[in-house]
Amino acid sequence: MKILCVSGNYQNFREPVETSSKLVFYMKPETALIRENFPFFIPAFSDKPCAEAGLVIRICKVGENIPVRFAHTYYDSVSVAMNFFAADLLDTLKANGHPWEAARSFDGSFPTGKFISIGKAGLSGEITYSFWRNKVEAGEATSAGMILNFPEIVAGLSRYVMLKTGDLIYTGSGIQAIDVQAGDALEARLQGQSVLKVSIK
Secondary structure, X not given: XXXXXXXXXXXXXXXXXXXXXXXXXXXXXXXXXXXXXXXXOXXXXXXXXXXXXXXXXEEOOOEOOOOHHHHHHHEEEEEEEEEEEEHHHHHHHHHOOOOOHHHHOOOOOEEEOOOEEOOOOOOXXXXXXXXXXXXXXXXXXXXXXXXXXXXXXXXXXXXXXXXOOOOEEXXXXXXXXXXXXXXXXXXXXXXXXXEEEEEEO
């Protein structure tokens, strides 16, 4: 199982490095997953840990070079994921033209919420999600704000890597990333319903 993360998929959060290509993505290992009810531990190599939240879809069958018109049949459920990163290290890596993995793809950096069937009422059209810190809303966004929609993302990624059952695709964040510190309690909601809670240690 692999985690594919799309970057710069909301116009307001698109950086210069992401404007040269319509689809920018990076990968996380399976060990980046945080299982339900487990906390996020601030890594020792970062003085500025941050988190963002975005929609994540789950692949339900194997495919490669998938046409956009068929791409919707390759995923069956959606949730919200929190994408943790080391902002200070990320800035250094970008400034030196280095890959982002050390700052973005470390173990325990990707908790996902409860997955809900795409076909469920209310999830077949525009999907709304929100991010909360210590019971205060940090932001809200919708799938309508994405530059590439789900089928376009799936088709685009399948040109580079074979997608397999169980793979996760993080479709980007339309909410400003937040700084986190030990003691924080984070929450993600999908269509107003809580699907993920993570404490910071």
